């Protein structure tokens with residue numbers, strides 16, 4: 001399983017203690033790609049901890065970055081004067097947060113905690129304002145020429161600035177609009193330019209100030225390297241867009257080694273996470289992590305990330321068969337974990353071991369509770385649509401034992417997922433509306449189909465009404481009458497649903513109850529409805 005392989009390599013190639021770091025700029029709702037990042041780091045941290053290694057898993061909110069664009073749906077008027085200011089200094093237009101950065105950082109933190117990620121969080125603005133980054137700033141300013149040369153060497157760009165810092169303008173509070181003109185070991189001389197960037201207008205102020213204690217920030221690539229040095233980071237992955245040759249990770253790596261004199265953290269370049277599908281509201285740059293959690297419960301979101309090899313793109317479209325299949329795979333992984341999956345050959349044993357490890361890393365806590373009932377998602381989706389069906393009773397009947405608290409909890413989550421899925425994503429054949437009276441489509445049933453329904457009614461009057469028994473009876477009648485599967489099962493669907501396809505017929509009839517089923521079958525067969533005698 002890939003997490004175990006990575007953990008093995010990290011232990012070989014880097015020394016303890018293991019500081020694992022991930023970071024994100026809270027400039028809008030977090031996209032699913034950022035969620036892949038934090039889950040991946042959490043899984044690796046979990047793996048390292050289990051080997052008895054000291055681990056510190058950090059998550060940084062880069063809230064000293066400037067506001068350089070607005071997510072759609074925010075009031076532009078309100079934010080226009082704040083463009084270019086550090087995200088932590090931009091007020092939030094609502095009442096729920098003191099700042100723009102705070103609002104989005106808190107939102108994402110609540111999401112990644114919900115999927116079981118447990119990093120210690122920090123804010124980059126604190127590193128600057130408490131003076132923790134002062135030595136890094138001094139080093140970067142003193143050796144500015146070397147850093148600029150590195151940027152040019154690695155990226156091949158001529159456009160790099162002369163200093164790897166951005167000064168906070170004392171007059172307008174912007175940080176994205178300034179350029180450094182000089183550094184004398186005490187203060188930086190700077191200018192706040194109206195035309196430096198397209199997304200914000202500097203005030204034109206020219207001044208001199210101390211870069212320390214929050215007066216300036218390092219530019220992105222140098223800041224990345226400074227964090228590695230500051231925290232002693234040993235492991236840090238990034239999306240593959242950062243990991244291209246000559247990209248930001250390459251530059252940060254050389255700055256880390258040559259300027260800060262530290263080793264580059266073990267890199268984990270991971271692939272994109274895309275969420276598609278017609279009905280998915282997509283905002284700037286992709287679907288948000290929150291939107292994904294509106295489709296799937298946290299365990300399934302985490303499973304979706306962990307089961308994919310990190311160098312494979314995840315392209316998740318919640319329509320079609322995707323969600324029922326994902327649930328089935330999740331259940332198989334759970335069965336592997338709890339030792340319920342048979343494996344005979346060494347190859348099968350390896351597969352089961354990998355699946356069990358996948359479930360282990362996908363679980364929200366490192367210690368999943370004891371076995372619970374896991375009724376198939378497709379079945380639950382069907383039950384919740386049936387009038388008079390109590391899902392708990394159905395499951396209890398299948399389990400043949402009273403449900404435990406863990407069972408009920410699992411069931412509750414499945415029922416919720418099924419309801420949401422049916423409302424928005426389920427393909428038509430999963431929707432089951434049993435008609436109140438005989439559907440008009442029943443008029444088109446053939447003589448042979450009517451015969452099948454009549455015989456089925458006779459047998460179900462006395463037979464045990466369990467899904468498997470009903471299914472077997474139907475198969476028997478199909479052969480007896482020489483009907484195709486489509487004609488035989490189609491007849492049942494037409495009689496109850498008014499269409500020629502549906503869920504497993506045995507499960508459908510068993511859930512509906514004997515009296516109703518027998519009466520409807522006889523009506524559809526064109527026989528006199530016979531009063532059912534108990």
Ligand SMILES: [Zn+2]
Pocket residue numbers: 169170171172173174192202203204205
């Ligand atoms: Zn200014």
